[in-house]
Amino acid sequence: MPLVTTYDELERRAREILPPDIFGYLATGSGVEETLATNDAAWRQFPLRPRILRDVARVDTGTTLLGTPVASPVHVAPTGYQTLAHASGEAGVAKGTADAGSLYVLSTRATASLDEVAAVAGPWWLQVYVLRDRDLSARIVERAAACGARALVLTADTPYVAAKARAANVPVGGSARFLIPELVARDDEGTWQNPSVTFDDIGWLREVSGGLPVVVKGVLRGDDARSCVEAGASALYVSNHGGRQLDGALATAFALAEVRAAVGEECEVYVDGGIRTGRDVVRALALGANAAFVGRPALWALATSGSDGVRDLLSSLHEEVDEALALCGCRSVAEVTPDLVRYP
Numbered sequence: 268m269p270l271v272t273t274y275d276e277l278e279r280r281a282r283e284i285l286p287p288d289i290f291g292y293l294a295t296g297s298g299v300e301e302t303l304a305t306n307d308a309a310w311r312q313f314p315l316r317p318r319i320l321r322d323v324a325r326v327d328t329g330t331t332l333l334g335t336p337v338a339s340p341v342h343v344a345p346t347g348y349q350t351l352a353h354a355s356g357e358a359g360v361a362k363g364t365a366d367a368g369s370l371y372v373l374s375t376r377a378t379a380s381l382d383e384v385a386a387v388a389g390p391w392w393l394q395v396y397v398l399r400d401r402d403l404s405a406r407i408v409e410r411a412a413a414c415g416a417r418a419l420v421l422t423a424d425t426p427y428v429a430a431k432a433r434a435a436n437v438p439v440g441g442s443a444r445f446l447i448p449e450l451v452a453r454d455d456e457g458t459w460q461n462p463s464v465t466f467d468d469i470g471w472l473r474e475v476s477g478g479l480p481v482v483v484k485g486v487l488r489g490d491d492a493r494s495c496v497e498a499g500a501s502a503l504y505v506s507n508h509g510g511r512q513l514d515g516a517l518a519t520a521f522a523l524a525e526v527r528a529a530v531g532e533e534c535e536v537y538v539d540g541g542i543r544t545g546r547d548v549v550r551a552l553a554l555g556a557n558a559a560f561v562g563r564p565a566l567w568a569l570a571t572s573g574s575d576g577v578r579d580l581l582s583s584l585h586e587e588v589d590e591a592l593a594l595c596g597c598r599s600v601a602e603v604t605p606d607l608v609r610y611p
């Protein structure tokens with residue numbers, strides 16, 4: 268079944284449905300949106316070099332993430348305040364993702380509780396902003412581990428929230444008060460991002476979670492990648508926050524190969540930012556990723572059709588990955604090698 272809805276079409280439908288302020292908040296990049304504009308364009312700087320005559324009668328898109336079996340190499344990135352896009356919010360995205368056999372990353376800035384999400388999710392990870400009130404972070408992480416989170420994703424590119432062009436008028440606070448019910452009343456500075464986070468916090472998170480693997484999100488440099496691994500990170504997640512943090516930061520497609528080269532085969536590497544098609548996912552695999560994640564596409568799918576929309580989006584991406592693998596002469600994710608793309 269071919270992809271019936273392109274990313275542009277999905278975005279157009281979401282723009283029609285959502286109030287303009289809400290659409291603007293979800294779509295916006297930071298600054299003058301330079302990084303936002305380069306993220307998706309950068310993947311096209313790596314044209315595919317397909318192999319021919321390889322017997323691709325059978326293609327398997329399945330793979331594993333930190334040991335968890337998943338249906339394909341494309342998953343859902345953490346995005347805050349998902350009820351802005353659709354009343355079903357985080358539970359809707361988590362369920363749609365599970366229905367498609369992918370992995371869901373729940374944001375610290377969720378608008379649902381850990382229990383609500385865990386009740387409908389398949390495999391899921393908790394994205395962590397270490398908060399100014401560290402005890403609060405520790406409590407959230409302990410509860411997430413008890414609710415079945417299989418890993419923590421430490422977002423490392425957000426010591427402060429960058430100013431965003433189109434985010435005015437949407438009242439999102441810094442609160443994490445929805446994740447655990449006893450914190451409903453909290454919405455103060457203690458719940459904001461802690462700007463003093465360092466590599467040492469990788470070990471701290473592992474400890475307070477009772478040993479969950481820690482993935483560091485926001486890596487764009489080889490030297491930082493090495494420091495993360497040496498500090499105990501289990502995997503690295505190349506990201507510029509979808510162009511919502513440092514404007515002018517490198518497109519992730521250009522950072523990926525450097526990060527992979529720095530860590531070799533020591534750990535898994537993931538990527539997000541402007542991934543819009545199954546071909547982009549295959550390019551990401553060729554550049555060194557084990558898996559790719561989508562942010563805005565899932566929000567637009569949620570806005571237009573709730574959890575079914577998210578399931579259909581991911582199923583379409585899975586089929587596109589399947590097709591792209593076959594047309595590249597690969598029978599599996601493992602057969603994708605760096606020579607499958609041409610470097611600019």
Ligand SMILES: Cc1cc2nc3c(=O)[nH]c(=O)nc-3n(C[C@H](O)[C@H](O)[C@H](O)COP(=O)(O)O)c2cc1C
Nearest residue numbers: 293344345346347374422508509540541561562563
């Ligand atoms: C509306 C919105 C909210 C986001 N909230 C978070 C968040 O709470 N935590 C986080 O680590 N990243 C957050 N991100 C960044 C995403 O995890 C991801 O890096 C980015 O959306 C990927 O780019 P894409 O939207 O082009 O797929 C957010 C992105 C968007 C668009």
